[in-house]
Amino acid sequence: MVLSRRVLLLNASYEALGTVDVARAVCLVWKRTAQMVEKDGARVLRSQHYVFEVPSVVRLVEYVDIRRRRNESGKQRLRIIMRDKMKCQYCGVRGTQFDLTLDHIMPRSRGGRSDAENLCAACKQCNQRKGDRTPDEARMPLLASPSALRYGLDKAMLRHYAESRPEWLPYLFLADKTEVA
Numbered sequence: 001m002v003l004s005r006r007v008l009l010l011n012a013s014y015e016a017l018g019t020v021d022v023a024r025a026v027c028l029v030w031k032r033t034a035q036m037v038e039k040d041g042a043r044v045l046r047s048q049h050y051v052f053e054v055p056s057v058v059r060l061v062e063y064v065d066i067r068r069r070r071n072e073s074g075k076q077r078l079r080i081i082m083r084d085k086m087k088c089q090y091c092g093v094r095g096t097q098f099d100l101t102l103d104h105i106m107p108r109s110r111g112g113r114s115d116a117e118n119l120c121a122a123c124k125q126c127n128q129r130k131g132d133r134t135p136d137e138a139r140m141p142l143l144a145s146p147s148a149l150r151y152g153l154d155k156a157m158l159r160h161y162a163e164s165r166p167e168w169l170p171y172l173f174l175a176d177k178t179e180v181a
């Protein structure tokens with residue numbers, strides 16, 4: 001079923017932003033908001049009057065600064081918990097999006113920001129125990145380094161899809177290079 005396929009959405013800089021559904025991707029290309037980068041084989045989407053080539057990868061024509069939008073969106077919490085593989089990043093216990101909390105690695109009271117690099121999934125006990133201390137002060141080392149946390153944010157979402165979409169890999173590797181640098 002063509003409509004259920006995902007399309008990789010790239011920023012104008014070729015940074016992978018995430019995925020959109022086929023209808024949305026075709027609409028973006030139709031409005032010239034995005035350009036087709038890779039076709040999804042010979043798949044087409046037929047409307048009453050038109051036949052659209054189905055994209056596999058599209059790229060926004062204009063650069064969008066999504067960092068701020070991401071932080072504002074209510075999905076940030078779920079994204080971070082998914083990135084952290086549904087595990088408390090201090091004790092490793094598995095949880096769900098409902099019983100895991102988000103911990104500020106550098107406490108907010110000490111100037112820690114509420115962005116993805118400073119947030120991690122934590123069980124309630126660890127979050128409470130750590131309180132207003134840094135991981136060092138609390139002797140609660142993170143299971144993953146903050147840079148690994150940052151690196152993993154989008155990968156967790158994209159890896160799942162990319163397994164069946166080899167044509168996406170060059171774009172995801174490109175994103176890797178810029179993230180690691």
Ligand SMILES: [Zn+2]
Nearest residue numbers: 088091123126
């Ligand atoms: Zn814990």
